[in-house]
Amino acid sequence: MFGLSNPQRFMAFTGPLTPVLWGLAALLLGVGAWLSFSVPADYQQGDTVRIMFVHVPAAVWGLGAYAALGVSSFFALVFRHALADAAARAAALPGAAFTALALFTGSLWGQPMWGTWWVWDARLTSVLVLFLFYLGYMALRASIDDEQKAGRAAAVLGLVGLINLPIVKFSVDWWNTLHQPASFLTPGSSGLDPVYLAPFLTMLAAYGALFAALWLTAIRTEIRRRRVMTLRARQAQEA
Amino acid sequence: MLDLDMTPYAAFVWPAWGVSALVLAALTARAVVASRKWKRELARLEADPTPEAADTNRPQVARSAIGPKERPQAAQGAVGPKE
Numbered sequence: 001m002f003g004l005s006n007p008q009r010f011m012a013f014t015g016p017l018t019p020v021l022w023g024l025a026a027l028l029l030g031v032g033a034w035l036s037f038s039v040p041a042d043y044q045q046g047d048t049v050r051i052m053f054v055h056v057p058a059a060v061w062g063l064g065a066y067a068a069l070g071v072s073s074f075f076a077l078v079f080r081h082a083l084a085d086a087a088a089r090a091a092a093l094p095g096a097a098f099t100a101l102a103l104f105t106g107s108l109w110g111q112p113m114w115g116t117w118w119v120w121d122a123r124l125t126s127v128l129v130l131f132l133f134y135l136g137y138m139a140l141r142a143s144i145d146d147e148q149k150a151g152r153a154a155a156v157l158g159l160v161g162l163i164n165l166p167i168v169k170f171s172v173d174w175w176n177t178l179h180q181p182a183s184f185l186t187p188g189s190s191g192l193d194p195v196y197l198a199p200f201l202t203m204l205a206a207y208g209a210l211f212a213a214l215w216l217t218a219i220r221t222e223i224r225r226r227r228v229m230t231l232r233a234r235q236a237q238e239a
Numbered sequence: 240m241l242d243l244d245m246t247p248y249a250a251f252v253w254p255a256w257g258v259s260a261l262v263l264a265a266l267t268a269r270a271v272v273a274s275r276k277w278k279r280e281l282a283r284l285e286a287d288p289t290p291e292a293a294d295t296n297r298p299q300v301a302r303s304a305i306g307p308k309e310r311p312q313a314a315q316g317a318v319g320p321k322e
Contacts, residue, residue, distance in 0.1 A: 029263075033256075034241070037241045037242055037243060038240065038241055038242070040242070041242070046247075046248055047242075047245040047246075047248045047249075047252050048248045048251055048252060050245075050252050050256070051251065051252055051255045051256075054255055054256055054259040055255070058259065093266070093269075094266055097262050097265075097266055100262070101258070101259055101262055104255070104258060105255040105258075105259060108251045108252075108254055108255045109251065109255070111251060112248055112251050210263060210266075210267075213270075214266055214267070214270050217270045217271070217274050218270055218273075220274065221270070221273050221274045221277050221278075224274075224277040224278055224280075224281045225277045227281055228277060228280050228281050228284060231281075231284045231285070232284070235284070235289070
């Protein structure tokens with residue numbers, strides 16, 4: 001695992017893996033979409049239950065991407081590892097996009113079910129804070145010219161934002177919220193109707209494969225970009 | 240069998256799926272375009288490692304990394320100090 005922290009070995013290992021992940025993501029998204037519109041409407045929620053198949057995976061991988069960003073930031077800050085810094089940077093945009101999708105689709109689900117687009121309850125607010133952490137991370141990186149200083153400052157912010165992840169996860173247990181409590185992985189809960197399990201798990205896996213493909217591609221691009229910058233600097237020095 | 244009749248919730252279901260599809264497609268397109276761009280640029284620089292290959296109009300990072308261009312010592316000596 002730590003062998004992959006060498007950029008050359010990382011490029012060699014992820015070279016054949018990345019197209020496989022893109023293909024897997026495309027396949028799972030296609031199958032997941034088909035399954036999502038094949039299952040019957042819910043007896044209470046009607047067809048709005050189909051929003052769950054894009055809302056929950058986006059929310060789960062929005063959180064997952066931030067965990068990847070935070071852990072990478074830790075390694076970048078403590079070990080000054082360039083690849084970890086690239087990994088943190090690469091997770092920011094897909095994570096922000098997934099979180100924005102979770103907020104948007106959740107709002108579209110909330111209006112017909114709760115009668116409101118938005119409510120300042122603990123779950124929705126903590127996910128909004130997560131989105132703001134993503135924006136802050138990207139803005140901070142972009143605002144400092146020196147890439148090393150930008151990476152270190154953003155890594156500190158990335159680490160601070162990790163505090164928000166358990167708040168998002170447990171907000172529905174710690175406070176009274178309009179948002180429903182966790183039902184899928186909670187022992188003893190009624191859980192999801194078995195008829196919705198196949199599309200739900202397929203879409204969850206599809207978003208996961210897509211995030212992995214986006215992340216690896218972005219890390220590989222960042223490695224190449226830094227190599228180009230180094231070569232340009234060397235050539236400009238020689239000129 | 241596909242059920243595409245979302246009545247009466249079509250105004251909520253289709254935008255949720257449509258915007259999700261658009262955003263995921265945009266993320267994919269951006270990742271692929273950026274990947275190809277830097278792959279091509281790296282291949283170009285590695286194929287032609289001469290200083291002329293460096294595009295001095297673009298690499299602001301490169302210029303900031305090495306600082307302002309200094310005059311060669313020999314040239315300064317040739318001009319000599321002003322009295």
